[in-house]
Each structure stands twice: as structure tokens, then as C-alpha cells.
Amino acid sequence: MSVFEADYFDGLSARGHVVQLTISQGQLHWSSDAMAGSAPLEKLRWDPAVGQTHALVHLSDGGFFRVHDRSLGTHWAQAGGVGLERWARVLEGRMLYALGALLVACALVFSGLRWGVPAAAKVVAAVLPDALVQIVADQTLQVLDGVMLAPSKLPEQRQQALAQQLQDLCARTSCPPYKLLFRQGKRIGANAMALPGGTVVVTDELVLLAGHDEETLAVLAHELGHVHERHGLRLSLQSLGAGLILVAITGDVSSVSDMAAGLPALLLQTGYSRSMEREADDFALHWLQSVCVSPQRFADILQRLDKRPGETGMLDSHPGTAERIRQFSRASAC
Ligand SMILES: [Zn+2]
Structure with a gap:
């Protein structure tokens, strides 16, 4: 069974605890010297890693795991916690969001150069x-x-x-x-x-x-x-x-x-x-x-x-x- 390193945060304090995660029989298990527990995958929210960020697993009580090992995602999907369709949806949603943000940024720069700067220059030139x-x-x-x-x-x-x-x-x-x-x-x-x-x-x-x-x-x-x-x-x-x-x-x-x-x-x-x-x-x-x-x-x-x-x-x-x-x-x- 694969073991994945993660940091546990209780959602209240900024301090994390190192824990080991495993997946078996549709459940995520976590354990460390100080704590241990498990929960069905479908009760957890999986937040995939984007770019350099870490994937997050949210517990229902507000706590979460910051996962260091990216391969957990694959295991999670295979174990049925995250359907491939949902994965695609999440990625697609983020991609559209990123594209949208890029378009907005381009539009802002363009309109700033095209209209904002000349308008400001006109006002400043007059005074x-x-x-x-x-x-x-x-x-x-x-x-x-x-x-x-x-x-x-x-x-x-x-x-x-x-x-x-x-x-x-x-x-x-x-x-x-x-x-x-x-x-x-x-x-x-x-x-x-x-x-x-x-x-x-x-x-x-x-x-x-x-x-x-x-x-x-x-x-x-x-x-x-x-x-x-x-x-x-x-x-x-x-x-x-x-x-x-x-x-x-x-x-x-x-x-x-x-x-x-x-x-x-x-x-x-x-x-x-x-x-x-x-x-x-x-x-x-x-x-x-x-x-x-x-x-x-x-x-x-x-x-x-x-x-x-x-x-x-x-x-x-x-x-x-x-x-x-x-x-x-x-x-x-x-
Ligand atoms: Zn002229």
C-alpha cells in the first residue's frame, strides 16, 4: 500500500503536523504520533494541485491536509473518490478561469493604453x-x-x-x-x-x-x-x-x-x-x-x-x- 506524506492543519491554527496518508477500501486513512483517523473518500473534498501549489484534501470539520506527493491524485481517482469526469471539470473550470483572467488583464492593459492614457494626458497637459x-x-x-x-x-x-x-x-x-x-x-x-x-x-x-x-x-x-x-x-x-x-x-x-x-x-x-x-x-x-x-x-x-x-x-x-x-x-x- 502506498503511503503519502502530508501536513495536517486543523483549520484554526497555522501550525501543521506531519501525517501519513493511505487509501484503502474507499477510505482515506491518516496517522501520526499524535493522531489517527479515517473518512470515506466521498465525504472529503479534493482540491487538485495547480502549477507549483500542493493538492489539498478538505475534511468536513474544517481541517485539511496539504499533500506533498502528487501521485496521491492518481490513487484517489482509481479508488473512486474523484471521477475522471469531475477531474476534467475541475481542470477545465480552472483553465477557463485562468483564460478569463488573462483576457480581462489584456483588456485592461489595452484600454488603459488606448483610452486611459490619452484621456489622462489631455487632463494633465491642460494643467x-x-x-x-x-x-x-x-x-x-x-x-x-x-x-x-x-x-x-x-x-x-x-x-x-x-x-x-x-x-x-x-x-x-x-x-x-x-x-x-x-x-x-x-x-x-x-x-x-x-x-x-x-x-x-x-x-x-x-x-x-x-x-x-x-x-x-x-x-x-x-x-x-x-x-x-x-x-x-x-x-x-x-x-x-x-x-x-x-x-x-x-x-x-x-x-x-x-x-x-x-x-x-x-x-x-x-x-x-x-x-x-x-x-x-x-x-x-x-x-x-x-x-x-x-x-x-x-x-x-x-x-x-x-x-x-x-x-x-x-x-x-x-x-x-x-x-x-x-x-x-x-x-x-x-
Ligand atoms: Zn499635424
């Missing part, structure tokens, strides 16, 4: 002190200047003329506080981007690509839309929030600092989300209409950007260019 925003803005610009931008080669007069035109239009309608900077695009070519804190960078290449100054101004209007909605800040907060969630899952703290420092790369590689682009486009459309600049100008520059061979940049990553062109082409002027 973050300007001084802090300025630090993020300065650092972002520093990285961009170091890696993918160079000082503008546009004549000073040309820069001033464009800046003046934007200022004049802003005097006729509402613009968020902004700072316009000209840079050479180097690797990113004809491009424009809005950084946290209201800095708008436009590249020489974009100014030169434009067939009319109003095309450049239309792009700037779109960037002012990003400024107005604080998209740059929201994007950095989102990547930080997503990073924190990932740290919670993986425990890898180094990934957060990488992500917090990664806004320039984020801006250029993935750009703003589709909904952020739509918001910036809507802002630009109303803005152009309110200052009587034809929305067609924005459609024209989008078309020019779309036709450039082999260049990649932020405007390229903007989704649904054809759809955007249509929206601005169809819109009335003012």
Missing part, C-alpha cells in the same frame, strides 16, 4: 505649469537641432516677411501663443512641426516647396491647431504614461527614461495620432476661413508634399492625405 512645459519644449528642440535640423538658410527678410504675415492674420483671428522658428530640414526635408509649449518649426524646404506664401501659412495654421490642443505635450505625456504601464507589467524601469526622452523621435517617426491630425485640420480649416485665405491652399501644399519622391517626414505620416485634400478642396473660402 501642467508653463515653466515645466518650457523645459520639455527646450529639450525637444535641442534634440531636434542636434540630430535633424540645421540653422535656416532663408534670408532674414524672407523669414521676417512670413512671420509678419502670420502675425497679421493672428491679429484678425484667434491664435494660441506661439513662437515661429525657421530651420533647415536636412533629413526631414519639407516639413513643419509643433513642439510642446507652442514652438512651431517650419523648414526652409517647405517654404521653398510652397507655390504661394499662403500655402506655408496654411501649414502653419495646421501646426497652430496642434499648439492650440497641446498635442505635443499630450504626446510626451502619453508616451510617459504608456511607459509607466509597461514598467508595471515588465518591471523594466529603464524603458521609461528612454520614452520620456523620445519625443523628438516619436514626433518624426509616428507623428500625431489620426484624431489629433483631424483636430489640427479642423482648427486650420476654420482659421483659414476666418481670415479669408482659401482652404485650397492647404490642399495644394499637401499635394506638393505628397508628390515628393523618396522623402519621408512628419507630413508624410499624416494619414489619409487624399481624404484631407478633398476636405480642404471642397470647403468654401470665407
Whole structure:
């Protein structure tokens, strides 16, 4: 007869006593120096081991055995205490439970990343002190200047003329506080981007690509839309929030600092989300209409950007260019 090692717990105190278990004639027997007893298997509840845990045998008085030897389960089933069907049911139930828990966990992480983080970023971006925003803005610009931008080669007069035109239009309608900077695009070519804190960078290449100054101004209007909605800040907060969630899952703290420092790369590689682009486009459309600049100008520059061979940049990553062109082409002027 096989003997199985187990710990007996009376269900009241945390102390266990080592006992030996045997099965015979449909009964479980237990014995130690201090105690002995038996009970019919059908009066006991068998809790199978899962993973690294021990199987438990529950007595009707609240006491239980923690079984060290897994082979007891097989003997138990053979002795008729646990039908194979019940075994299967128990395992199946646990499997479904585990799968269900996994699905819930995945859903929580996904919805946290998809909706929770952006929503939180929007709220935080709106209340973050300007001084802090300025630090993020300065650092972002520093990285961009170091890696993918160079000082503008546009004549000073040309820069001033464009800046003046934007200022004049802003005097006729509402613009968020902004700072316009000209840079050479180097690797990113004809491009424009809005950084946290209201800095708008436009590249020489974009100014030169434009067939009319109003095309450049239309792009700037779109960037002012990003400024107005604080998209740059929201994007950095989102990547930080997503990073924190990932740290919670993986425990890898180094990934957060990488992500917090990664806004320039984020801006250029993935750009703003589709909904952020739509918001910036809507802002630009109303803005152009309110200052009587034809929305067609924005459609024209989008078309020019779309036709450039082999260049990649932020405007390229903007989704649904054809759809955007249509929206601005169809819109009335003012
Ligand atoms: Zn944009």
C-alpha cells in the first residue's frame, strides 16, 4: 500500500503536523504520533494541485491536509473518490478561469493604453505649469537641432516677411501663443512641426516647396491647431504614461527614461495620432476661413508634399492625405 506524506492543519491554527496518508477500501486513512483517523473518500473534498501549489484534501470539520506527493491524485481517482469526469471539470473550470483572467488583464492593459492614457494626458497637459512645459519644449528642440535640423538658410527678410504675415492674420483671428522658428530640414526635408509649449518649426524646404506664401501659412495654421490642443505635450505625456504601464507589467524601469526622452523621435517617426491630425485640420480649416485665405491652399501644399519622391517626414505620416485634400478642396473660402 502506498503511503503519502502530508501536513495536517486543523483549520484554526497555522501550525501543521506531519501525517501519513493511505487509501484503502474507499477510505482515506491518516496517522501520526499524535493522531489517527479515517473518512470515506466521498465525504472529503479534493482540491487538485495547480502549477507549483500542493493538492489539498478538505475534511468536513474544517481541517485539511496539504499533500506533498502528487501521485496521491492518481490513487484517489482509481479508488473512486474523484471521477475522471469531475477531474476534467475541475481542470477545465480552472483553465477557463485562468483564460478569463488573462483576457480581462489584456483588456485592461489595452484600454488603459488606448483610452486611459490619452484621456489622462489631455487632463494633465491642460494643467501642467508653463515653466515645466518650457523645459520639455527646450529639450525637444535641442534634440531636434542636434540630430535633424540645421540653422535656416532663408534670408532674414524672407523669414521676417512670413512671420509678419502670420502675425497679421493672428491679429484678425484667434491664435494660441506661439513662437515661429525657421530651420533647415536636412533629413526631414519639407516639413513643419509643433513642439510642446507652442514652438512651431517650419523648414526652409517647405517654404521653398510652397507655390504661394499662403500655402506655408496654411501649414502653419495646421501646426497652430496642434499648439492650440497641446498635442505635443499630450504626446510626451502619453508616451510617459504608456511607459509607466509597461514598467508595471515588465518591471523594466529603464524603458521609461528612454520614452520620456523620445519625443523628438516619436514626433518624426509616428507623428500625431489620426484624431489629433483631424483636430489640427479642423482648427486650420476654420482659421483659414476666418481670415479669408482659401482652404485650397492647404490642399495644394499637401499635394506638393505628397508628390515628393523618396522623402519621408512628419507630413508624410499624416494619414489619409487624399481624404484631407478633398476636405480642404471642397470647403468654401470665407
Ligand atoms: Zn499635424
